[in-house]
Amino acid sequence: MSITNLIQSTLNLKEKYLSFDESCLEKQKIKGVEALVYRATLAPPPPKSCPSCDCMNENFSIIRHGFKTSTLVLPRVSGFKTLLKLKKQRFFCKHCHSTFIASSSIVEPNCFISKNTFHSVVCELKEKSSIVDIAKRHAISHATVNNWLHQ
Template identity: 30%
Template sequence: MNDSIKKMLRLIDKDLMITEISYEIFHKEKTLVINAILSPDPRTCRSCGSTVIDGNGKATVVKNGKKEIIVHFEQYNHMPMVMRLKKQRYTCKNCRTHWTAQSYFVRPRHSIIERV
């Protein structure tokens, strides 16, 4: 079912997992709400370039919670559609920087899908 919904939305991100679909009142309007999680596995730190696991076998880049955003899509069957997307946050223990997973269909610090 997860892949069918992603095909319907024209999303090809392999790290995106749709958890639930529901109808809710959102901004005083009945809205189709898609709950999803974006949790890709990091390869290196974006700031210092250190690998996920150091030479001693200890984790350098670790998961640090999730950040929830609301992404607005085109209407579906004349009904507004939004995605409640939980993006994975990461921390590098070497340089102490934090970053959030990014998806190709939403620009950083934006809340509207690229196609709209």
């Protein structure tokens, strides 16, 4: 099993173009608390069409254009707060000159808390755990848990 497959299984992620390497994990103190910080790269090929102008990607009209890194909250691993520093492929459309970022199934667009964390929180809300406890267990704010409860 490759490192990428092994870690994706451990973190319960299923993402075709997501890769991890041998030095992808480090323990870091964040606000005085030890956390597991994983690094990964999401580098899918350019899409078939541009999400801004809908032009088809022909003759390399949509090209790779650097990366953007965001830090995402994952469910805890072995009791540790767990973060994913995700380096996401950026693309450039030569038709409309817009740039856009590769999307993934890990988080909703413009969100930094993973879908896995969201689902875990929703399960615990059904068990009637307290909002403060759930927020603590998932290393996120109780305001976020409160928002999700009311959604």
